[in-house]
Every structure is written in structure tokens, then in C-alpha cells.
Amino acid sequence: MDNLILKVCTKVLFTPIILFGLYVQFHGDFGPGGGFQAGVIVAAAFILYAMVFSVEDCKVIMPPKLNFFLLALGAFLYGFVGIIGLILGDPYLSYDVLGTTKEAGQHIGILLVEFGVGLTVCNVMISLFYSFANFNFGKKNND
Amino acid sequence: MFLAVLIALSVSFLLILVRLIIGKTTYDRILAANSIGTIIVLAISVHGFYMGRPEFIDISIVYALINFIGTVAVLKLFDKGTLGDK
Amino acid sequence: MINSKSIALFLFLLGFWLLMSGHYTVLITSLGVISCLLCVYLTIKGNFLDNETIPIYFFPRLIQYTIWLIKEIFISNITTAKVILSKSEEPELFSVKATQKTNEGKVTYANSITLTPGTVTTQIKDNVFEVHALTKEFGDDVRGSEMDRMVTWLEKGK
Amino acid sequence: MLDLSIQIISIISFVGGVFFILTGSIGLIRLPDVFSRIHAAGMIDTAGASFIILGMILQSGFSLITAKLVFIGIFIFFTSPITGHVTANLARKKGVIPIGKTKGKTL
Incomplete structure (x- = not known):
């Protein structure tokens, strides 16, 4: 959209939204939130940027190749944390063995798994937007 | 006290809903939807205090955010007919 | 790259994080610092760290x-x-x-x-x-x- | 004593917020066209929201909740004029004619 106010204010709002998403990500075990919501909030910042400027501008910040790499990395992280437990002789996705004590292991395990979920959700949202953004809803351009 | 505020917010929600339904132009409807969003943001945090769980405030920040981005998306869709560049 | 604007943006974001967080353990706070650095890096990468983003004057x-x-x-x-x-x-x-x-x-x-x-x-x-x-x-x-x-x-x- | 006066101020602030929100919604129904209704919506977003948030800040005492409430207030203050302006701009661009007189040259 060619609108001065929207452009300047999006620039101002971009970083606080991403930081809020990361806050929800890392405080998932203290309050409402977690990986899924955090991923959606971070993706919302990118989508806002892509809508107000253009998809090409957003691809400068988040190139499609990096997007796919991070998408796969998130899923890999999730599975990897699970398999560590399996190797060390516990069931799949058991966090107790990750730290020195049971508590610390739980904390680190939940943090890592949630981070994987957040990374995947965020990048799936962005790649969905990249794929469908230029879909025209049967309306002609009238400007 | 919080309950009274919640009831008043619901009354104004219903009043704005009337505007959302009778509409006339699309812009009226977008405006009414945006105002309903603000009312809901306030209602979520007041409800959090009413239930004695103020951590609901995180949710209302998220709601305010999604309300803004959703309004921008709908406006862009009406402007260009697409969310992308074309 | 490191100029008054990026430092001001970093301090602003760090203050935002510390006010939101409420859990001041070493792990969470260092994650917060990394998150703030990531945000500043994104603005530099997108090439929009200018006076419109953070008008320090x-x-x-x-x-x-x-x-x-x-x-x-x-x-x-x-x-x-x-x-x-x-x-x-x-x-x-x-x-x-x-x-x-x-x-x-x-x-x-x-x-x-x-x-x-x-x-x-x-x-x-x-x-x-x-x-x-x-x-x-x-x-x-x-x-x-x-x-x-x-x-x-x-x-x-x- | 201090506690009681804080309670009273917070109740006054809630009443003020509710008054502005109800007036804004009445205005949203009663005013004649889109451009006038934006003023009523702006009233809900500024006075209504800030008074109710002020009331909650007084209720919560001084803690990190206060900071989060202030962030909601700042966020609403930041985004309300943007959506208002963009709605008005789009309505104007698509040729909705405002009721009332126009003074001088308009864009």
C-alpha cells in the first residue's frame, strides 16, 4: 500500500513485535504462551512488513532459501532432542537426562523442543504467505 | 466492580455489533470490527483481573497485535484485491 | 553498522524485554540479549535502520x-x-x-x-x-x- | 486511608472509561457517515481504553503487570490513528463523498 503513515509506523513496530514473539517463546513455561503462539507472532511481523512494503522487500530480510533451511532445522531440533533421550536409555522425548539434575534437564529440554516448534511454525507461516500472497481474488486492479 | 465494567463492555459490544450488521459501506464494517477488537482487548484484561489471573494480559497484547495486522490485511485486500505486490 | 541508532534501538529493546520478563535468571536474560541483537540485526539486514525507524533527535x-x-x-x-x-x-x-x-x-x-x-x-x-x-x-x-x-x-x- | 483513596480514584477512572466507551458506541451508530464515525471510534480507542487501563493500573498496585498494562496502552495509542487514517484514506480514494461542506481546495 502506498501510504506514508503505514510505512513509517511499520518500520517502528517491526522490531518490538518480533521481540514480543521471542518473549512469548522463552517464557512459555511461566505463563500463557509457548512455541506455537510465538512462531505465529514472529511470522505476523514479517507478514505485516511484506504487506505494507512488498514481498520482494521481505525476501531481503528472510530469503526463501534461509526460510526452508530454518523450517527443516526446527523439525530436526525437535526430533534430535527426542532421540538424545532414546540414546541415553530413556523413552523418546524424555527430558530428565539432558541436565545435571532432573529439574534442569526438564527446563533445557522444554526450552529446546519449544524453540524447534516455534522455528518451524514461524517459517511455515512465512513460506505459506510467500506462496499465496500474489493470489488474486478475482478482483481487478483499479489504480 | 470488574463485573460491572465487563457488563458495560458487553453492552457497547452489542451496540457496535448493530453498526457492523447494518453497515452501509464496507469501511463502516471495517471500522466497527476494529472497535470491537479494542473492546475485546480491554475485556480480556479486565476479565483477567476479575478471575484473579493477571497473566491474561499477555493474551490481550497478542489480541491487540492481531487486531491491527488483521485490519491492515483487510484494508489492503480491499485496496488491491491481493495481499502481495501485483 | 554500530552507530548511535543501532545502540539506541538495542537499549530500547532491552528495556522492553526487562520490563516484560520478570524472570531475571542468567539463562533467560542472556536469551533476551541475544533476541535484542537479532532484532537489531534484522533491521540492518533489511536496510531500514534510519531516522524513521528510531528518530533519536x-x-x-x-x-x-x-x-x-x-x-x-x-x-x-x-x-x-x-x-x-x-x-x-x-x-x-x-x-x-x-x-x-x-x-x-x-x-x-x-x-x-x-x-x-x-x-x-x-x-x-x-x-x-x-x-x-x-x-x-x-x-x-x-x-x-x-x-x-x-x-x-x-x-x-x- | 491511602488505600481507600486509590480505590475511589480507580472506580472514578472505570466510570469515566465506561462513559467514553458507551458514548463512542452510540456515536458509531448515530453519526451520519464513515468519516464522522471514525471520530467516535477514535474516542473509544483513546479515552475509553486509557481510562480503563488507568483504573486497572491503580488496582494492580506497582508491579510488572503495570508495565504490561502501559505497553497495551502505548500499543493502542500507536495503532489506533494508523487504522483510522488508513480507513479514511481508502474510503476517500475509492470515492466515498463526505457529508457536509468542503472548504477551499481539497486533494
Whole structure:
């Protein structure tokens, strides 16, 4: 959209939204939130940027190749944390063995798994937007 | 006290809903939807205090955010007919 | 890359994080610092870390301006409530000239006009604003250009 | 004593917020066209929201909740004029004609 106010204010709002998403990500075990919501909030910042400027501008910040790499990395992280437990002789996705004590292991395990979920959700949202953004809803351009 | 505020917010929600339904132009409807969003943001945090769980405030920040981005998306869709560049 | 703007943005974001967080363990706080660095890095990568993103020269006069703006908003809210309840609206549309030089100054002025109920900026073209006012008094307030002078004063900084 | 006066101020602030929100919604129904209704919506977003948030700040005492409430207030203050302006701009661009007189040259 060619609108001065929207452009300047999006620039101002971009970083606080991403930081809020990361806050929800890392405080998932203290309050409402977690990986899924955090991923959606971070993706919302990118989508806002892509809508107000253009998809090409957003691809400068988040190139499609990096997007796919991070998408796969998130899923890999999730599975990897699970398999560590399996190797060390516990069931799949058991966090107790990750730290020195049971508590610390739980904390680190939940943090890592949630981070994987957040990374995947965020990048799936962005790649969905990249794929469908230029879909025209049967309306002609009238400007 | 919080309950009274919640009831008043619901009354104004219903009043704005009337505007959302009778509409006339699309812009009226977008405006009414945006105002309903603000009312809901306030209602979520007041409800959090009413239930004695103020951590609901995180949710209302998220709601305010999604309300803004959703309004921008709908406006862009009406402007260009697409969310992308074309 | 490391200049006054990136440092100011980093400190602003770190303050935001510390006020939100409430859990000041080493792990969470270091994750917060990394998150803030990531945000600053994203602005540098997207090439939009400029005066519009973080207008540092606004800061010395920002508090005084905010207090003045809140007073204006309060007064015009009461007037708008009176107009709505007494059914005495006579809307009008006119254009005013803005004396700000930069984009961020113009946006601050336009947002201040819209934020005071009773007046809305409808279009911006270069430095001419088209404003819709609810009554003639609100229109006179904008045409009297007190707000314009305040924003230009804010824009000049120190 | 201090506690009681804080309670009273917070109740006054809630009443003020509710008054502005109800007036705004009445205005949203009663005013004649889109451009006038934006003023009523702006009233809900500024006075209504800030008074209710002020009331909650007084209720919560001084803690990190206060900071989060202030962030909600700042966020609403930041985004309300943007959506108002963009709606008005789009309505104007698509040729909705405002009721009332126009003074001088308009864009």
C-alpha cells in the first residue's frame, strides 16, 4: 500500500513485535504462551512488513532459501532432542537426562523442543504467505 | 466492580455489533470490527483481573497485535484485491 | 553498522524485554540479549535502520510533547462526547499546510491530528494534509496550527 | 486511608472509561457517515481504553503487570490513528463523498 503513515509506523513496530514473539517463546513455561503462539507472532511481523512494503522487500530480510533451511532445522531440533533421550536409555522425548539434575534437564529440554516448534511454525507461516500472497481474488486492479 | 465494567463492555459490544450488521459501506464494517477488537482487548484484561489471573494480559497484547495486522490485511485486500505486490 | 541508532534501538529493546520478563535468571536474560541483537540485526539486514525507524533527535523534547498531547486528547474527547450526545455535528473537509521537513515529523503530526478525536487526516500529499473535522470548532483548532508548531518544535530537537 | 483513596480514584477512572466507551458506541451508530464515525471510534480507542487501563493500573498496585498494562496502552495509542487514517484514506480514494461542506481546495 502506498501510504506514508503505514510505512513509517511499520518500520517502528517491526522490531518490538518480533521481540514480543521471542518473549512469548522463552517464557512459555511461566505463563500463557509457548512455541506455537510465538512462531505465529514472529511470522505476523514479517507478514505485516511484506504487506505494507512488498514481498520482494521481505525476501531481503528472510530469503526463501534461509526460510526452508530454518523450517527443516526446527523439525530436526525437535526430533534430535527426542532421540538424545532414546540414546541415553530413556523413552523418546524424555527430558530428565539432558541436565545435571532432573529439574534442569526438564527446563533445557522444554526450552529446546519449544524453540524447534516455534522455528518451524514461524517459517511455515512465512513460506505459506510467500506462496499465496500474489493470489488474486478475482478482483481487478483499479489504480 | 470488574463485573460491572465487563457488563458495560458487553453492552457497547452489542451496540457496535448493530453498526457492523447494518453497515452501509464496507469501511463502516471495517471500522466497527476494529472497535470491537479494542473492546475485546480491554475485556480480556479486565476479565483477567476479575478471575484473579493477571497473566491474561499477555493474551490481550497478542489480541491487540492481531487486531491491527488483521485490519491492515483487510484494508489492503480491499485496496488491491491481493495481499502481495501485483 | 554500530552507530548511535543501532545502540539506541538495542537499549530500547532491552528495556522492553526487562520490563516484560520478570524472570531475571542468567539463562533467560542472556536469551533476551541475544533476541535484542537479532532484532537489531534484522533491521540492518533489511536496510531500514534510519531516522524513521528510531528518530533519536525527538527524544529530548518527547516527554514534554507527550504531556501536551495527552492534555489535548483529553479536552477534545470531552468536546467530542458533548457533540455526539447533543447531536450538533456539522462535518467539514479542508486542507492545511504542514511545516515539517522530514517524513517522521509529518507522520507524527498526522498521527497527532488523528489521535485527537474530532479531527482525522484523510490524505497526505507532499506537505499538504487533507483533514476531516467533526465540527467547525475542531477545524478552527487545526487551522490555528498550534499542533503544527508543537510538532515542528519537537522535530527540531536540541 | 491511602488505600481507600486509590480505590475511589480507580472506580472514578472505570466510570469515566465506561462513559467514553458507551458514548463512542452510540456515536458509531448515530453519526451520519464513515468519516464522522471514525471520530467516535477514535474516542473509544483513546479515552475509553486509557481510562480503563488507568483504573486497572491503580488496582494492580506497582508491579510488572503495570508495565504490561502501559505497553497495551502505548500499543493502542500507536495503532489506533494508523487504522483510522488508513480507513479514511481508502474510503476517500475509492470515492466515498463526505457529508457536509468542503472548504477551499481539497486533494
